[in-house]
Amino acid sequence: MSLAGAQKKxxxxxxxxxxxxxxxxxxxxxxxxxxxxxxxNVPKIPLGPFKTDTSIYKTPPASGLxxxxxGHSSLLIEIDGIRIxxxxxxxxxxxxxxxxxxxxxxxxxxxxEDLPPLDxxxxxxxHYDHLDKATIKFxxxxxxxxxxxxxxxxxxxxxxxxxxxxxxxxxGDSVMIGNCNITATPSRHFSGRGIINRNETxxxxxxxxxxQHNIFFGADSGWFPGFAEIGEAFGPFDxxxxxxxxxxxxxxxxxxGPDHATNAHLALKGDVMMPLHWATFSLAPHAWYEPGERLVxxxxxxxxxxxxxxxxxxxxxxxxxxxxxxxxxxxK
Numbered sequence: 001m002s003l004a005g006a007q008k009k010x011x012x013x014x015x016x017x018x019x020x021x022x023x024x025x026x027x028x029x030x031x032x033x034x035x036x037x038x039x040x041n042v043p044k045i046p047l048g049p050f051k052t053d054t055s056i057y058k059t060p061p062a063s064g065l066x067x068x069x070x071g072h073s074s075l076l077i078e079i080d081g082i083r084i085x086x087x088x089x090x091x092x093x094x095x096x097x098x099x100x101x102x103x104x105x106x107x108x109x110x111x112x113e114d115l116p117p118l119d120x121x122x123x124x125x126x127h128y129d130h131l132d133k134a135t136i137k138f139x140x141x142x143x144x145x146x147x148x149x150x151x152x153x154x155x156x157x158x159x160x161x162x163x164x165x166x167x168x169x170x171x172g173d174s175v176m177i178g179n180c181n182i183t184a185t186p187s188r189h190f191s192g193r194g195i196i197n198r199n200e201t202x203x204x205x206x207x208x209x210x211x212q213h214n215i216f217f218g219a220d221s222g223w224f225p226g227f228a229e230i231g232e233a234f235g236p237f238d239x240x241x242x243x244x245x246x247x248x249x250x251x252x253x254x255x256x257g258p259d260h261a262t263n264a265h266l267a268l269k270g271d272v273m274m275p276l277h278w279a280t281f282s283l284a285p286h287a288w289y290e291p292g293e294r295l296v297x298x299x300x301x302x303x304x305x306x307x308x309x310x311x312x313x314x315x316x317x318x319x320x321x322x323x324x325x326x327x328x329x330x331x332k
Contacts, residue, residue, distance in 0.1 A: 005172055066317070079215065236268075310323045
């Protein structure tokens with residue numbers, strides 16, 4: 001792997017190491033697994049409601065670092081005086097149509113119009129659960145910088161984002177926002193919003209380094225040795241934000257699950273770990289709460305400090321914090 005930039009084969013971007021995504025060849029076994037599935041992959045007890053107290057944003061975090069988990073991979077990050085929104089998805093479904101597809105388990109705890117002023121928006125890749133057309137259109141014409149991997153800005157510009165506010169980055173490229181340096185780093189995933197355009201745009205993780213704090217937004221990735229290289233080059237990290245949900249036996253290369261995610265945290269030289277990409281949409285056959293429950297166990301085994309605030313609650317990162325919010329919605 002190299003931090004020098006992504007490789008391409010023709011029009012297709014390549015992963016840092018050979019990777020199999022959940023393509024046509026896996027469709028029948030994946031469908032069979034879903035049909036035979038007995039897990040509670042959609043909550044029987046409705047989650048929420050969660051509500052953000054937006055008055056908190058009038059006061060900067062005393063520690064300099066505060067996170068509001070909106071759900072899935074959508075985060076409002078307040079770090080060293082700037083505010084960054086990641087992978088904003090406010091729609092009811094993550095699909096090409098709002099008539100069908102995975103539906104959210106709980107309503108966004110904060111309305112788009114109630115967000116505090118933003119300094120930047122990061123979009124990690126073009127999948128529907130990370131790049132949401134209706135949400136992006138809310139920001140049309142607003143003077144907010146967007147940072148995306150190569151090829152993704154065409155969607156933003158088509159949906160009204162001002163061209164001079166879009167920043168396309170390759171792995172290793174950096175953008176300065178205020179006094180924070182945001183660097184795109186490799187991840188092991190794939191891209192495409194349709195059947196025919198797979199891997200024609202890039203996917204990435206991001207290092208966000210301010211004067212006081214250094215954090216890692218992992219977005220979507222399978223396990224790969226690059227986590228250790230990112231840790232060597234950019235770590236240690238005060239906080240890693242890593243995906244733990246949407247894993248399955250037929251796509252082991254493109255999502256991590258809690259075991260690999262905790263290994264990635266250690267490889268990155270992380271201090272505190274925050275899980276993302278779970279308990280919001282049903283994207284895999286596992287129970288909706290399983291990633292969180294398994295993560296807590298792996299963290300105990302590996303002596304990892306967890307940061308797990310409930311959705312919508314602005315929480316300062318002063319060390320480990322686990323609200324165990326999901327337990328009150330478990331049906332067993």
